[in-house]
Amino acid sequence: MEHPQITFIGAGNMASSIIGGLVESGQPADRIHAADPFPQSLERLREIAPVNTYDDNTAAVTGADVVILAVKPQVMADVCTGIAEAAQASGALVISIAAGITIASMRRWLGERTAIVRCMPNTPALLGCGATGLYANEQVSQQQRDFADTILGAVGIVRWVEREADLDAVTALSGSGPAYFFLFMESMIDAGVAQGLDRDTATELALQTGLGAARMALENDVDLVELRRRVTSPGGTTQAAVESFEARGLRQQVTDAMAAAAARAETMAKEMG
Ligand SMILES: NC(=O)C1=CN([C@@H]2O[C@H](COP(=O)(O)OP(=O)(O)OC[C@H]3O[C@@H](n4cnc5c(N)ncnc54)[C@H](O)[C@@H]3O)[C@@H](O)[C@H]2O)C=CC1
Numbered sequence: 001m002e003h004p005q006i007t008f009i010g011a012g013n014m015a016s017s018i019i020g021g022l023v024e025s026g027q028p029a030d031r032i033h034a035a036d037p038f039p040q041s042l043e044r045l046r047e048i049a050p051v052n053t054y055d056d057n058t059a060a061v062t063g064a065d066v067v068i069l070a071v072k073p074q075v076m077a078d079v080c081t082g083i084a085e086a087a088q089a090s091g092a093l094v095i096s097i098a099a100g101i102t103i104a105s106m107r108r109w110l111g112e113r114t115a116i117v118r119c120m121p122n123t124p125a126l127l128g129c130g131a132t133g134l135y136a137n138e139q140v141s142q143q144q145r146d147f148a149d150t151i152l153g154a155v156g157i158v159r160w161v162e163r164e165a166d167l168d169a170v171t172a173l174s175g176s177g178p179a180y181f182f183l184f185m186e187s188m189i190d191a192g193v194a195q196g197l198d199r200d201t202a203t204e205l206a207l208q209t210g211l212g213a214a215r216m217a218l219e220n221d222v223d224l225v226e227l228r229r230r231v232t233s234p235g236g237t238t239q240a241a242v243e244s245f246e247a248r249g250l251r252q253q254v255t256d257a258m259a260a261a262a263a264r265a266e267t268m269a270k271e272m273g
């Protein structure tokens, strides 16, 4: 099967970015379906591509090869129980992008034999620059794995993990990660302003530095330590800054912050299961 019938339940930010990427990568819009109770969400989606839209989840799921659950975790139980019968009848692969909803919970709501891929994308998917971790349960066939790979691969890189628990680490790293870089850039801008730069100049320099550093790390065959060494003249300004970061425990702060994120993902799974 070249192009599966793909249904999105929830037509918000993440769904629209994935749909945009899919259409751009050659998935025909008439084989994409999306359901959302809010007409504005569906209208925004139709501005991206002429996909089929529904105000009824069950109608959208009927006949689907792949169902992507792109709703908030809080409504996941209701959404899953509502579509369970139609998803079973279609033998669809169900892909969830919701944070903290386990496969065990989804199997309970959708039926024990449902093929499920649980994944964690991130917001740069909006620009086709996302990073997604995925995990498949035993019911998922190779063809269904390929579907999931292609769908999430339309908006960035994809990495499969061997254990579902690894998705908590993925959430802590790349799911929440964009916010860490935003926070770091916010801090750099504030510090630049405190040293006398105007805010626009500080902002432009900080953002371009973030972009340049990420591109150097991605596009060079050189590891991060070496790239850092090349900026750091002995006894110079960078060394002074890096020693200040190290002395104040930047690495430990990152370790602690990511542990807090992963622990929260685990707690959310218990609260919402
Ligand atoms: N924002 C982020 O960084 C990331 C978010 N996610 C996950 O993506 C999922 C979606 O997030 P967003 O797209 O940012 O949210 P959003 O709020 O933009 O979209 C959710 C959509 O679901 C619709 N909806 C609500 N109840 C519904 C129902 N009963 N049936 C069908 N549709 C319904 C809403 O009208 C809305 O359009 C969430 O589960 C979130 O955890 C995953 C990775 C990263």
Ligand SMILES: O=C(O)[C@@H]1CCC=N1
Pocket (backbone or CB within 6 Å): 099, 171, 175, 176
């Ligand atoms: O903050 C959250 O809970 C979600 C999951 C990863 C990014 N946003």
